[in-house]
Amino acid sequence: MNKPIIRLDKxxxxxxxxxxxxxxxMDVKAGEKIALIGPSGSGKTTILRILMxxxxxxxxxxxxDGDYLYHMKDASxxxxxxxEAHMHRMREKIGMVFQHFNLFPHKNVLDNVTxxxxxxxxxxxxxxxxxxxxLLEMVGLADKARHMxxxxxxxxxxxxxxxxxxxLSPKIMLFDEVxxxxxxxxxxxxxxxxxxxxxxxxxxxxxxxxxxxxxHDFADRVLFFDRGRIVEEGPPDAIFRNPKEERTQNFLxxxxxxxxxx
Amino acid sequence: xxxxxxxxxxxxxxLFSGLKITIIATVLGAAFAAVGGLVFAILxxxxxxxxxxxxxxxxxxxxxxxxxxxxxFIFYVLPDLGIRLPALLAGVIGIGLHxxxxxxxxxxxxxxxxxxxxWEAAKAVNLSVRQTWVHIxxxxxxxxxxxxxxxxxxxxxxxxxxxxxxxxxxxxxxAKSLANSNYRYVEPMTIVGVFFLVISLISVMxxxxxxxxxxxxxxx
Ligand SMILES: Nc1ncnc2c1ncn2[C@@H]1O[C@H](COP(=O)(O)OP(=O)(O)OP(=O)(O)O)[C@@H](O)[C@H]1O
Ligand SMILES: [Mg+2]
Numbered sequence: 001m002n003k004p005i006i007r008l009d010k011x012x013x014x015x016x017x018x019x020x021x022x023x024x025x026m027d028v029k030a031g032e033k034i035a036l037i038g039p040s041g042s043g044k045t046t047i048l049r050i051l052m053x054x055x056x057x058x059x060x061x062x063x064x065d066g067d068y069l070y071h072m073k074d075a076s077x078x079x080x081x082x083x084e085a086h087m088h089r090m091r092e093k094i095g096m097v098f099q100h101f102n103l104f105p106h107k108n109v110l111d112n113v114t115x116x117x118x119x120x121x122x123x124x125x126x127x128x129x130x131x132x133x134x135l136l137e138m139v140g141l142a143d144k145a146r147h148m149x150x151x152x153x154x155x156x157x158x159x160x161x162x163x164x165x166x167x168l169s170p171k172i173m174l175f176d177e178v179x180x181x182x183x184x185x186x187x188x189x190x191x192x193x194x195x196x197x198x199x200x201x202x203x204x205x206x207x208x209x210x211x212x213x214x215x216h217d218f219a220d221r222v223l224f225f226d227r228g229r230i231v232e233e234g235p236p237d238a239i240f241r242n243p244k245e246e247r248t249q250n251f252l253x254x255x256x257x258x259x260x261x262x
Numbered sequence: 263x264x265x266x267x268x269x270x271x272x273x274x275x276x277l278f279s280g281l282k283i284t285i286i287a288t289v290l291g292a293a294f295a296a297v298g299g300l301v302f303a304i305l306x307x308x309x310x311x312x313x314x315x316x317x318x319x320x321x322x323x324x325x326x327x328x329x330x331x332x333x334x335f336i337f338y339v340l341p342d343l344g345i346r347l348p349a350l351l352a353g354v355i356g357i358g359l360h361x362x363x364x365x366x367x368x369x370x371x372x373x374x375x376x377x378x379x380x381w382e383a384a385k386a387v388n389l390s391v392r393q394t395w396v397h398i399x400x401x402x403x404x405x406x407x408x409x410x411x412x413x414x415x416x417x418x419x420x421x422x423x424x425x426x427x428x429x430x431x432x433x434x435x436x437a438k439s440l441a442n443s444n445y446r447y448v449e450p451m452t453i454v455g456v457f458f459l460v461i462s463l464i465s466v467m468x469x470x471x472x473x474x475x476x477x478x479x480x481x482x
Contacts, residue, residue, distance in 0.1 A: 098383065104398055119389060120390075165386070165387070
């Protein structure tokens with residue numbers, strides 16, 4: 001637990017003339033559970049999307065598990081933009097769960113989970129299915145293996161999406177507001193799965209959430225973002241019970257006023 | 263004018279051979295259009311601006327000119343440039359190319375209707391671009407396209423009489439020559455109309471079934 005598994009160094013991200021991240025640096029230790037909180041538009045999703053290589057970066061470097069994500073060294077040792085093969089290798093280390101699930105609607109639950117291991121790692125179908133059933137068991141959906149996504153509730157879909165991401169055994173998991181699109185009564189079943197993951201695995205997990213209560217119980221460290229910068233960070237108790245920065249205090253006050261439990 | 267069954271009996275074999283050519287032209291033209299449409303659709307999505315622009319221009323050009331003119335061009339003008347094609351082949355290319363542009367549009371909207379989230383989920387599970395197309399995008403994009411493509415197939419079938427202008431002996435051309443040599447139009451033309459009507463009606467029923475079968479399902 002000494003060398004960081006993720007290191008962002010002076011990351012710049014701009015959409016046209018709109019700079020979202022302006023030289024953001026941060027480290028994440030292996031196994032750390034990090035909650036990213038902050039007002040809408042502060043760049044939380046952008047950070048996860050950049051780590052999943054769904055967005056490009058405008059400047060800076062990212063290291064993941066000892067290797068550059070968007071760069072590689074050429075023959076002379078100089079840092080050059082990574083090619084697709086390099087990015088493909090790097091992506092194997094990272095999994096992501098989306099707000100809107102994004103299950104493959106034309107494939108049943110089991111195939112959703114087995115598709116990538118079979119295609120990207122050459123795992124034999126029987127073995128991939130065995131592992132998928134274990135994962136579905138873990139998220140409590142073994143009996144739905146042959147169902148189509150359309151037949152599932154939102155909470156069930158999201159649990160399948162978690163199993164799908166886990167099937168590739170990533171070292172790092174990214175969760176972007178994974179309960180925001182769910183009916184309130186379905187939120188807890190998804191959070192329970194994440195709690196178990198946090199307790200039973202040593203995966204590094206980054207989650208963006210508006211569930212402050214969950215962030216408090218789950219995270220080792222909370223980062224409060226505003227306008228693309230980390231305004232305040234620390235252990236959950238320090239951030240939620242005793243925030244130092246005025247912007248953090250204001251944000252939490254608003255969140256509590258909006259009825260969220262802290 | 264009286265309906266002459268004896269004459270009908272005489273001309274039916276020739277009309278059937280014309281119908282055979284019509285169907286061959288339709289099937290081959292459709293195959294050409296299916297593949298050509300895919301090529302156009304892919305070229306128009308190309309990251310290379312010049313390629314995408316040229317493809318768009320070509321599509322607009324082909325759509326903006328009448329099929330009959332294109333057929334004349336392929337059959338009567340290309341030989342001047344040293345490209346001499348048999349009539350049926352020229353017809354298949356002409357009609358196939360023309361309908362490629364419509365197919366390309368159907369493909370484009372079908373592909374764009376697959377949500378961005380599907381591309382992102384595929385990338386997040388580390389599928390390659392090719393695997394994403396084959397396993398994620400096309401299987402979702404193609405079924406909703408089928409009714410529209412089938413409609414174009416019927417439209418194309420009904421346009422095959424244009425091929426008679428470049429000497430293809432399809433149904434219409436057969437009927438015309440039978441009529442001209444016997445000075446009787448009513449039977450050949452009526453039979454042509456009935457053939458087209460029957461096949462179109464059956465096809466339309468087929469399309470209805472396809473529409474039900476492939477009705478868009480709402481889900482992510
Ligand atoms: N594709 C895009 N094009 C232009 N601007 C974008 C794009 N994606 C995000 N942005 C902008 O980047 C900023 C950060 O967005 P981001 O989605 O990271 O915020 P967020 O912290 O996740 O907010 P929320 O809590 O609402 O999800 C916003 O100002 C947003 O408008
Ligand atoms: Mg967001």
